[in-house]
Amino acid sequence: MVKDNDQIQIPNQRDKKMLIGVVWNCAAELKLLLSALLFLCSLITLFQFFPSSFRDLTGCASFPPPSSALQLLVTPPPPPPPVHNKLQDVVLQGGLIKRNFNGYGSAAYNFILMSAYRGGGNTFAVIGLSSKPLHVFAKPTYLCQWVPHNATDNQPNITVPGYKILPDWGYGRVYTVVVVNCTFPSPVGHDGGGGQLLVHASTSGGGDSNFDLTDTIEALTETPGSLNPLQFTAPPKYDYLYCGSPLYGGLSPQRVREWLAYHVKMFGENSHFVIHDAGGVHPEVMEVLQPWIEKGYVTLQDIREEERFDGYYHNQFLIVNDCLHRYRFMTKWMFFFDVDEFIFVPKKDTIKTVTDSLLQYTQFTIEQRTMSNKLCYLDDNVGKIYRKWGIEKLVYRDTKRGIRRDRKYAIQPRNVFATGVHMSQNVKGKTIHKTEGKIMYYHYHGTISERREPCRQLENTTEVNVGGTPYVVDTTMREAAGAVKRFELRMIGPVLQKTHQ
Incomplete structure (x- = not known):
């Protein structure tokens, strides 16, 4: 039942003719639109069968990333790995073939630092791991260097040989334990100025006789005023x-x-x-x-x-x-x-x-x-x-x-x-x-x-x-x-x- 104040719109014959006319006049445009939609759907269906290198180009048509992603995109790429000059076999005079060998990577670290402690005014202990084959089959060496924060004539840089101790009696596996004793001829850092203990670990040709690699280890750093000499006698x-x-x-x-x-x-x-x-x-x-x-x-x-x-x-x-x-x-x-x-x-x-x-x-x-x-x-x-x-x-x-x-x-x-x-x-x-x-x-x-x-x-x-x-x-x-x-x-x-x- 319809109330008196309700208005019901009934299209008349004139409006129907106008709608048909508009559609008839735009028939060409509608055909073109429908054809484009059909082509686009077909393209999307076939796109999944295209090579991956071609699919990667779709990134050009994607929406721009958020600002945080843009920052990541402009971050410079990591530096390329060092170029390895591969050695080739060589045919020498008389037909002798000289074979060459190319090494890659590293089997074990030269030294893995765990800790370093003072043992007195002039002595330190540096505790870590090192390659077991390096110590079994070669003779790696250690140099200890004390570097004062403010080097003077009274407190110069001092370098002494480090004495290595292998306390695990050969029980090591890939790694063995090394305690490097660094003992200087006189007290270092006793003026309270602070300094740094460096250990220079050299392979001494271990693993490859063509190379004597040395790694410098920042074993211990003392800030000015941090040394308390009484700890050794209290x-x-x-x-x-x-x-x-x-x-x-x-x-x-x-x-x-x-x-x-x-x-x-x-x-x-x-x-x-x-x-x-x-x-x-x-x-x-x-x-x-x-x-x-x-x-x-x-x-x-x-x-x-x-x-x-x-x-x-x-x-x-x-x-x-x-x-x-x-x-x-x-x-x-x-x-x-x-x-x-x-x-x-x-x-x-x-x-x-x-x-x-x-x-x-x-x-x-x-x-x-x-x-x-x-x-x-x-x-x-x-x-x-x-x-x-x-x-x-x-x-x-x-x-x-x-x-x-x-x-x-x-x-x-x-x-x-x-x-x-x-x-x-x-x-x-x-x-x-x-x-x-x-x-x-x-x-x-x-x-x-x-x-x-x-x-x-x-x-x-x-x-x-x-x-x-x-x-x-x-x-x-x-x-x-x-x-x-x-x-x-x-x-x-x-x-x-x-x-x-």
Whole structure:
């Protein structure tokens, strides 16, 4: 139904004739437009079959890029690579063919700098990696140069030969560890003016006897006024400092928890632990470390970048040498062992009485007691044993005789120039190995690297032979566990009570 005020427009006959006329008069233009559209659609359909070099021309017809993209477009291209003059074979007189060889790229870096530290007024240590074949089959050399910020007659540029130390005993892979000792005839930078230590690393023809390539390394820079000479003579901050090898893989948070609480208790409040993360400190392990970091007992260093370079065992020789020189003036004693190893001294002694009795030695080594990583002593019901700490239930000790077991060690770091994993050969002073009965370590091999219940075989006898290896029950560490648990609770509270394997 239509209201009276609604207007309905009905085209009349005259309007219809006008529309038909307009269309008829423009028929040619409409034909041309439709033909153009048809041609364009056909062209787009066929375009996908054209060669790629032709398709690239379509960029000319595209819309202009935004201003940010325009800036990128006008950025000059990178410089071309250097032209390699390829040597060709040559036919000599008499028909002799002289063959030529063309080298490209580089198999390994000449030197990879990790760190450099002062060892005194006139001496420095530069720690890094270098090509192992270069050092095995050639004789690379190092020159050390001290460049004062304001060179004078009293503080000139001084250059001395660098003394290289290879502390990994040939264990390197593509890379080996190099510690370059730079010792100048007199103190440098002692006026407080600052300066720079440069190391000139020469291949000495290693790899290609036609070339003696030298790389200049900016090893260390001291700003004016930054040198504090008292650091070399002041009493150390810590009694004991732990330098850890790289942690990697899926570590067990519970095993790390036990290890850390046990050793903080043993070494005491004037101790410190340097942990190196090569990929093993996942979030649950970090939860274990965090309370001790907040208490000031632990320093965590992220060294995952070293995984780029193929060295022995996650470059552990590199890491322990960096730790040695970084903290050498901060502690009386420095310990080197792993997180599946527990230091132990008999009840009649303490770690202090042991180290005080060995002050005349720069280094002492520690005997190993090898524990089974899967045999558990079932002197309680099964439900209880699985709730115990690893050091409580892994109590079977390997008693096989006539085999050599690795030792770990401790040093007075101010007298050490480079170090290793099981001992150091670069020390000033005496080393003692006969420490049996004074100090030892319990080794639970492999337990730290598995996030699973370690008890895989339960025994209820005090002696057992498994796979030709005799074991005997040794409850020494079990007896220490109760005091460690109470210590942890007193120090950091119940925050780690729900830690999982």
